[in-house]
Amino acid sequence: MSCYELYCAVWVLDFEFHVPPGELPEPLCLVAHEIRTGRRLELWRDELRAGAPPFCLGDDVLVVAFFASAEIGCFLALEWPVPVHLLDLYVEFRNFTNGRRPRSGSGLLGALDHFGLPGMASATKDELRDLAIRGGSYTGDERRALLSYCAADVEATVRLLNRMEPGIDLRRALVRGAYMASVADMERTGIPVDTEFLAKLLDRWDSIQDQLIEEIDERYGVYEGRTFKHDRFESWLIANGIPWPRLASGKLALSDDTFREAAKSDARIAPLRELRSTLATMRQIKLSIGSDGRNRALLSPFHTRTGRNQPSSSKFLFGASVWLRSLIRPEPGMGLAYIDYSQQEFGIAAYLSGDAAMIAAYESGDPYLAFAKQAGAAPEGATKESHGAVRERFKQCALAVLYGMGDIGLAQRLGITQFEARDLLRLHRRSFPRFWLWSQGAVDHAQLVGKIWTVFGWELHVARDPNPRSLANFPMQANGAEMLRLACIDATRGGIRVCAPVHDAVLIEAPLAELDATVEKMRACMAAASAAVLGGPELGTVVEQLIRYPARFMDPRGETMWRAVEAAVRAEAGSERSTTRSILTNPSNLLIRSS
Numbered sequence: 001m002s003c004y005e006l007y008c009a010v011w012v013l014d015f016e017f018h019v020p021p022g023e024l025p026e027p028l029c030l031v032a033h034e035i036r037t038g039r040r041l042e043l044w045r046d047e048l049r050a051g052a053p054p055f056c057l058g059d060d061v062l063v064v065a066f067f068a069s070a071e072i073g074c075f076l077a078l079e080w081p082v083p084v085h086l087l088d089l090y091v092e093f094r095n096f097t098n099g100r101r102p103r104s105g106s107g108l109l110g111a112l113d114h115f116g117l118p119g120m121a122s123a124t125k126d127e128l129r130d131l132a133i134r135g136g137s138y139t140g141d142e143r144r145a146l147l148s149y150c151a152a153d154v155e156a157t158v159r160l161l162n163r164m165e166p167g168i169d170l171r172r173a174l175v176r177g178a179y180m181a182s183v184a185d186m187e188r189t190g191i192p193v194d195t196e197f198l199a200k201l202l203d204r205w206d207s208i209q210d211q212l213i214e215e216i217d218e219r220y221g222v223y224e225g226r227t228f229k230h231d232r233f234e235s236w237l238i239a240n241g242i243p244w245p246r247l248a249s250g251k252l253a254l255s256d257d258t259f260r261e262a263a264k265s266d267a268r269i270a271p272l273r274e275l276r277s278t279l280a281t282m283r284q285i286k287l288s289i290g291s292d293g294r295n296r297a298l299l300s301p302f303h304t305r306t307g308r309n310q311p312s313s314s315k316f317l318f319g320a321s322v323w324l325r326s327l328i329r330p331e332p333g334m335g336l337a338y339i340d341y342s343q344q345e346f347g348i349a350a351y352l353s354g355d356a357a358m359i360a361a362y363e364s365g366d367p368y369l370a371f372a373k374q375a376g377a378a379p380e381g382a383t384k385e386s387h388g389a390v391r392e393r394f395k396q397c398a399l400a401v402l403y404g405m406g407d408i409g410l411a412q413r414l415g416i417t418q419f420e421a422r423d424l425l426r427l428h429r430r431s432f433p434r435f436w437l438w439s440q441g442a443v444d445h446a447q448l449v450g451k452i453w454t455v456f457g458w459e460l461h462v463a464r465d466p467n468p469r470s471l472a473n474f475p476m477q478a479n480g481a482e483m484l485r486l487a488c489i490d491a492t493r494g495g496i497r498v499c500a501p502v503h504d505a506v507l508i509e510a511p512l513a514e515l516d517a518t519v520e521k522m523r524a525c526m527a528a529a530s531a532a533v534l535g536g537p538e539l540g541t542v543v544e545q546l547i548r549y550p551a552r553f554m555d556p557r558g559e560t561m562w563r564a565v566e567a568a569v570r571a572e573a574g575s576e577r578s579t580t581r582s583i584l585t586n587p588s589n590l591l592i593r594s595s
Contacts, residue, residue: 003087003170008060010035012161014153015074016146018135021315022290022297024188027074028132029143030054031150033158042147053080066090066108066157068177069301072184082185086177089160092168094302095176099451099461112156115163119156125149172457176302178493179485183301183309185492190294191317191499191507192336193287194329194552201565204572205282211568216275228276230254242266245412256280264396265415274323274561281321288315293331299501305470306477307458307485309501318502323558323565328507330549335515338545338553339522340505341530343367344483345402345476351534352475353438357431365540368395375427397424402476404469443471454478455533456486479533480504486529487522496522505544512548519543 013032019025032041063083065071067090093111104110112119128149217223222232245253259273303310313319350358361370372378372394400410411421446452453459499507510518530539
């Protein structure tokens with residue numbers, strides 16, 4: 001049945017707004033068109049702030065927009081109620097073309113072009129968007145131009161709705177629309193930041209980075225000034241007998257991912273990797289922090305093929321190096337909690353595949369040690385403490401399978417021979433045969449019908465020459481994204497202040513007196529979301545961080561570098577430089593804190 005028949009009113013709307021980096025949006029104007037009656041509204045900002053919304057937002061009303069989190073952000077700024085039913089044509093166009101390449105992109109003009117529909121000239125749209133971004137006061141002509149621009153976008157969205165509506169699975173699309181409303185709420189809340197420390201760090205960064213290079217590089221000798229010298233690093237690797245991946249050209253692979261994997265198997269690499277990552281991050285970082293001390297960045301929902309968010313790594317605090325997360329600090333009287341799903345992808349693979357041995361491993365509480373026991377590599381009485389090295393090897397094997405990694409990649413990750421890696425993968429196949437049949441079946445079906453999809457209908461269209469490993473990983477990643485979306489919808493609708501979604505985790509905020517209760521409420525949302533995706537079973541959750549003011553967020557993977565930078569900031573203020581040196585050169589710190 002058409003959405004036009006299901007609802008008493010279908011409002012297609014668009015706002016123009018001004019929003020400086022890190023700040024809340026200031027709505028400038030609204031144009032709304034009701035499909036069934038043809039009623040049209042055009043309101044400037046003083047009219048918008050007159051009170052209640054100019055239309056009903058009840059259960060019998062559908063609101064349609066393109067990239068609706070922006071529109072709902074304006075609703076929240078105006079203190080209007082959030083629509084009960086929200087359809088986002090950006091999300092549905094992304095779903096319709098996911099895995100394909102729309103010739104003009106995934107924006108409104110790109111969607112119109114894809115369907116052969118007329119739209120505003122790109123240059124004109126950019127000019128008027130810049131006018132809205134400018135903010136401040138507007139002349140009469142400028143006001144009319146912005147209202148006309150807004151009206152043109154509404155008319156284009158109406159044309160797009162008429163074209164796309166017959167192919168939209170409305171029931172599932174409304175869930176995605178509800179998440180866009182949740183995104184607006186999370187973007188409004190933002191992440192509380194210790195802006196005083198950040199200001200000191202940025203103000204003194206030039207001298208701090210020189211100090212960090214001097215004190216870390218003394219054991220490597222690979223820097224010349226602030227430049228990382230490839231030949232010196234290669235000589236250091238040879239002198240220390242450390243194997244290193246190379247590119248097809250024969251040159252050393254020097255990506256941060258390569259350094260991260262090397263640091264996992266050899267602690268000597270860890271401090272150098274942290275230094276390189278830190279220097280790169282600080283060159284690019286442009287955190288969007290508002291005047292209220294909160295980091296707000298566009299979460300870019302549904303941006304990846306698996307439907308996950310993809311916020312800017314330079315503007316979003318959780319996209320930067322892990323040590324920078326220690327800038328996160330609750331405000332006085334407040335607390336924060338970072339809550340993560342327990343081995344989410346392993347659990348999804350176990351329950352969706354129906355592999356009894358894999359389910360048993362997950363429900364043991366430590367699936368990686370359980371895998372080692374099932375494979376006969378650890379005795380029944382083994383613990384994480386008694387068989388840590390064995391557990392780590394089987395953990396990396398289990399994760400490698402879920403990410404579609406082969407024996408070569410696994411061998412490099414673990415620092416073992418390709419034969420040993422192949423044997424580990426064989427043990428995984430023997431331990432979890434039903435999972436392997438299910439996974440291969442999903443890949444075969446995707447290649448046969450040309451697409452693969454999640455429980456809630458997020459689709460990936462298969463390219464002509466697909467990567468089977470990416471297809472094998474899609475059910476875990478994409479259903480994991482569905483899971484977190486559902487949890488965020490329930491949480492924000494239930495009044496929980498979600499500061500940020502982070503892959504398979506959330507950062508939430510509450511007054512200190514309510515923090516413990518809010519944590520349990522959030523965990524219940526996450527459990528219910530997992531049950532909805534998995535058809536009954538619930539995944540466990542872990543409270544990774546519970547932070548009460550005046551404490552700050554502290555990711556163990558970045559604690560060593562944070563302490564070093566913290567000491568360097570103090571040194572710049574007149575403290576002893578030796579404090580920094582002792583933190584950086586303590587072997588036990590470097591061993592356990594590598595990220």
